Amino acid sequence: MRRIGIDVGGTNTDAVLIEEGKVIRAVKAPTSEDVTTGILESLKGLGSTGALKDRKIDGVMIGTTHFINAVVQRRHLTKVGAIRLGMPATASLPPFCDWPDDLAALVRGGVWMVEGGHEYDGRPFMLLDEAAVLKAAEEMKAAGLKSVGISAIFSPLDPSHEKRAAELVAKVLPDASITCSSDLGRIGLLERENAGLLNAALADLARDTIAAFEKAIRDSGIEAPLFITQNDGTVAEASQARRLPVYSFASGATNSMRGAAYLSGLSDAMVVDVGGTTTDVGQLKHGFPREANSVVKVGGVRTLFRMPDLLSIGLGGGSHVQLDPLKVGPLSVGYRLLKEGIAFGGKQLTTTDIAVAAGVLDLGDKARVAHIDAATCKAVFAEAARMAEEAIDRMKTEAGDVPLIAVGGGAFLIPEKLAGVSQVIHVEHGDCANAVGAAIAQVSGECDQIFKDLTRVEALSTAQGIANDRAVAAGADRATLKTIESEDMPLAYLPGNSVRVRVRVVGDVAAS
Amino acid sequence: MSLREITADDVESLAVGAWVLGTGGGGNPYLSLLNMRLLHREGKRVHLIDAEDLADDAYVAVIAGMGAPLVGIERLTDHRVFARAARLMEEHTGRKFDAVMGMEIGGGNGLRPLLVAAHLGVPVVDSDTMGRAYPEAQMTSVAVGDLKPCPLTVVDVRGLESVIETVPTWKWAERVGRKIVVEYGSTASTCQPPRSGAEVKRWGIHGTTSKAIAIGRAVREAQRTHADPVAAILAVEPGKLLFRGKVMDVARRVTEGYLRGVTRFDGLDEFRDSTLTIDFQNEWIIASRDGAPLAMTPDLICVLDSVSGEAVGSETIRYGQRVTVIALPPPEVFLTPKGLEHVGPRAFGYDLEFRSVFSA
Numbered sequence: 001m002r003r004i005g006i007d008v009g010g011t012n013t014d015a016v017l018i019e020e021g022k023v024i025r026a027v028k029a030p031t032s033e034d035v036t037t038g039i040l041e042s043l044k045g046l047g048s049t050g051a052l053k054d055r056k057i058d059g060v061m062i063g064t065t066h067f068i069n070a071v072v073q074r075r076h077l078t079k080v081g082a083i084r085l086g087m088p089a090t091a092s093l094p095p096f097c098d099w100p101d102d103l104a105a106l107v108r109g110g111v112w113m114v115e116g117g118h119e120y121d122g123r124p125f126m127l128l129d130e131a132a133v134l135k136a137a138e139e140m141k142a143a144g145l146k147s148v149g150i151s152a153i154f155s156p157l158d159p160s161h162e163k164r165a166a167e168l169v170a171k172v173l174p175d176a177s178i179t180c181s182s183d184l185g186r187i188g189l190l191e192r193e194n195a196g197l198l199n200a201a202l203a204d205l206a207r208d209t210i211a212a213f214e215k216a217i218r219d220s221g222i223e224a225p226l227f228i229t230q231n232d233g234t235v236a237e238a239s240q241a242r243r244l245p246v247y248s249f250a251s252g253a254t255n256s257m258r259g260a261a262y263l264s265g266l267s268d269a270m271v272v273d274v275g276g277t278t279t280d281v282g283q284l285k286h287g288f289p290r291e292a293n294s295v296v297k298v299g300g301v302r303t304l305f306r307m308p309d310l311l312s313i314g315l316g317g318g319s320h321v322q323l324d325p326l327k328v329g330p331l332s333v334g335y336r337l338l339k340e341g342i343a344f345g346g347k348q349l350t351t352t353d354i355a356v357a358a359g360v361l362d363l364g365d366k367a368r369v370a371h372i373d374a375a376t377c378k379a380v381f382a383e384a385a386r387m388a389e390e391a392i393d394r395m396k397t398e399a400g401d402v403p404l405i406a407v408g409g410g411a412f413l414i415p416e417k418l419a420g421v422s423q424v425i426h427v428e429h430g431d432c433a434n435a436v437g438a439a440i441a442q443v444s445g446e447c448d449q450i451f452k453d454l455t456r457v458e459a460l461s462t463a464q465g466i467a468n469d470r471a472v473a474a475g476a477d478r479a480t481l482k483t484i485e486s487e488d489m490p491l492a493y494l495p496g497n498s499v500r501v502r503v504r505v506v507g508d509v510a511a512s
Numbered sequence: 513m514s515l516r517e518i519t520a521d522d523v524e525s526l527a528v529g530a531w532v533l534g535t536g537g538g539g540n541p542y543l544s545l546l547n548m549r550l551l552h553r554e555g556k557r558v559h560l561i562d563a564e565d566l567a568d569d570a571y572v573a574v575i576a577g578m579g580a581p582l583v584g585i586e587r588l589t590d591h592r593v594f595a596r597a598a599r600l601m602e603e604h605t606g607r608k609f610d611a612v613m614g615m616e617i618g619g620g621n622g623l624r625p626l627l628v629a630a631h632l633g634v635p636v637v638d639s640d641t642m643g644r645a646y647p648e649a650q651m652t653s654v655a656v657g658d659l660k661p662c663p664l665t666v667v668d669v670r671g672l673e674s675v676i677e678t679v680p681t682w683k684w685a686e687r688v689g690r691k692i693v694v695e696y697g698s699t700a701s702t703c704q705p706p707r708s709g710a711e712v713k714r715w716g717i718h719g720t721t722s723k724a725i726a727i728g729r730a731v732r733e734a735q736r737t738h739a740d741p742v743a744a745i746l747a748v749e750p751g752k753l754l755f756r757g758k759v760m761d762v763a764r765r766v767t768e769g770y771l772r773g774v775t776r777f778d779g780l781d782e783f784r785d786s787t788l789t790i791d792f793q794n795e796w797i798i799a800s801r802d803g804a805p806l807a808m809t810p811d812l813i814c815v816l817d818s819v820s821g822e823a824v825g826s827e828t829i830r831y832g833q834r835v836t837v838i839a840l841p842p843p844e845v846f847l848t849p850k851g852l853e854h855v856g857p858r859a860f861g862y863d864l865e866f867r868s869v870f871s872a
Binding site for chain 2: 093
């Protein structure tokens with residue numbers, strides 16, 4: 001296996017080449033406004049020693065924060081027409097009803113609520129009102145909408161109404177991108193629909209971004225399939241990622257944690273990922289990040305994504321340092337570090353300047369920070385350590401001391417000894433852990449469905465089969481599939497031994 | 513008669529507090545909260561009235577959603593359908609309601625009387641009939657009081673409307689009502705047997721909406737100031753800290769249409785080297801520490817997220833969650849021999865003598 005992992009972050013585009021499980025080469029390049037240039041530069045860097053020459057590459061896996069940033073920053077979003085199939089139920093809580101006003105104003109292109117949807121046991125809740133769907137599509141066409149989100153009651157159990165409505169809309173709007181909520185999973189109409197609407201809002205950005213990724217790879221002369229990494233540490237083929245960009249929301253943080261696990265050889269540990277502006281603290285369980293327990297808000301919108309449970313604090317390599325009184329972060333120079341940091345001729349004192357003064361980092365011009373004395377450096381490092389300790393303590397699920405893996409470009413801020421930590425592990429290539437995490441990502445498949453009148457064993461094995469098929473359809477090698485989550489939940493009050501089963505499997509990417 | 517307006521902020525607090533009083537069941541109040549926010553934005557205002565301020569002959573609607581919380585999160589909650597259940601009762605009995613109260617303060621039902629009150633233009637009584645959440649219709653103070661168990665209206669948004677005119681006992685009301693609810697798709701809006709002002713005064717569990725608001729306000733304030741939200745609850749309620757730990761196992765099974773099972777927690781901090789188990793039937797029923805019963809129904813057992821202070825439900829509790837378990841004192845009406853017959857450990861099939869964690 002020979003793979004390239006790339007992490008397109010806000011500041012840097014990191015790339016690594018992994019061969020047979022070993023990091024052969026790792027490089028960093030500044031992220032460019034057009035995305036393509038940054039990736040091209042990093043690929044050029046990877047190949048500069050001839051490491052890529054005449055070598056077959058099995059896959060290029062890219063992780064990016066582009067899509068979530070677009071939602072958080074309210075940029076590059078497409079107006080969406082929302083169709084909900086569930087009338088006469090759900091009428092008082094229409095699509096977008098629990099969105100922040102500013103985001104709803106940007107994304108809501110119109111709401112059409114028509115009859116349709118199913119019951120928990122598969123009976124239709126109402127027959128699908130096809131005429132109303134066609135009328136909605138005509139009105140969307142008149143309004144110039146090109147992106148559509150469709151949701152229906154209990155569509156994870158029976159997606160047929162959503163799929164039929166999508167067909168009808170496509171007849172009227174053949175070029176529209178259409179997201180069905182059932183493609184995004186779980187029970188919980190509002191949260192699933194929200195995910196679908198966010199996904200539809202990202203349609204244009206996803207198309208352009210992934211086209212840019214593909215062009216960059218092509219221009220660099222590499223012939224390999226493109227995969228995009230997802231929130232849960234797995235990858236999707238480019239075509240699927242283009243269709244479902246929301247699944248890539250939290251992939252940056254997940255990749256860092258998976259990379260930390262890989263580089264350290266530990267599968268259960270705390271991970272601290274120190275970037276330029278923020279530090280993320282999370283916990284590895286069996287090599288994957290612990291997932292958040294509850295509903296996750298993205299840009300203020302409730303969703304049901306699989307997201308890593310992370311605590312972010314304002315500490316990083318670009319954090320502003322104020323000396324009297326002593327304060328580190330949360331403000332940061334971010335990607336402007338190489339212009340604004342004192343060691344680089346700028347005026348803002350940062351944690352990186354302190355590290356240069358203390359001789360921890362060899363960057364910029366040491367003479368420019370020579371006036372910072374050792375006691376000051378010590379005090380700043382102590383403050384950074386205190387901030388990290390507090391965050392680690394809040395994320396720990398056990399009282400004893402645990403190992404901690406420190407990764408990211410700002411990992412120099414994490415000292416060798418911390419309270420509550422048995423051992424601080426700094427790893428080689430730790431500053432590119434996110435790209436390593438991307439390179440080693442697997443493919444997953446999930447089934448989350450209610451089964452009736454089956455034994456528990458039958459229900460679990462049926463769900464397992466569906467999850468396996470979905471993983472293979474997503475590009476996994478069937479022989480390597482492993483179940484990493486299996487949960488069954490009998491449903492209170494429902495007759496006929498109803499049970500909700502959720503199974504998730506992962507496997508290695510199949511050789512092309 | 514003094515009416516107190518329930519402010520938009522009170523409603524937010526009520527949603528958090530009602531979920532805590534749900535003692536693991538009752539469904540998350542979020543969808544009812546969204547409906548109430550909407551009604552508030554439309555200018556609808558709801559007022560709270562104390563039971564003692566009701567006229568003896570006042571006619572009071574008792575509102576409850578019935579069904580599976582899981583169906584509820586797909587079919588959503590619509591305030592108009594709950595109002596329709598009350599209107600149907602008015603049409604059927606020929607009397608207009610003077611006030612609305614909830615059957616159950618715990619979970620999503622804690623907010624539903626507000627939705628109906630906004631439509632009917634009448635106040636919400638600061639009382640309910642459970643003081644928490646319970647799974648069955650006979651597990652109420654009015655059933656302990658042997659008040660009349662009918663009529664009952666059951667309404668579905670598709671124009672399906674039933675009136676159960678006569679049933680001899682509360683158990684029959686539960687059985688027949690449940691059948692209709694299942695046929696409607698396992699979720700329905702109901703108007704429970706109406707009560708007179710005198711009945712509410714005698715048999716209602718009082719001050720429960722105010723209590724839920726106070727609990728929710730304490731939790732939200734603690735979240736805002738990064739204080740300990742569990743300590744904040746114990747500062748406003750005479751509760752007891754039972755355990756702090758981490759979920760190690762959740763075993764669930766369905767018997768007779770209910771979610772039953774056991775959750776096991778390993779202790780943290782001062783509870784290290786100790787294990788807590790909680791048996792549940794939708795709601796948390798019996799908590800045992802290292803094998804010995806520690807707290808049991810009708811004591812309220814509340815499992816809270818240790819960080820946020822928000823309640824954790826038996827349907828959604830998951831391995832690895834860090835939780836704090838507290839007990840809150842039960843309504844007096846359930847402490848009598850008759851009350852314990854309805855909601856004590858034996859009503860849930862446990863051959864145990866009730867012993868309150870608060871009597872020690």
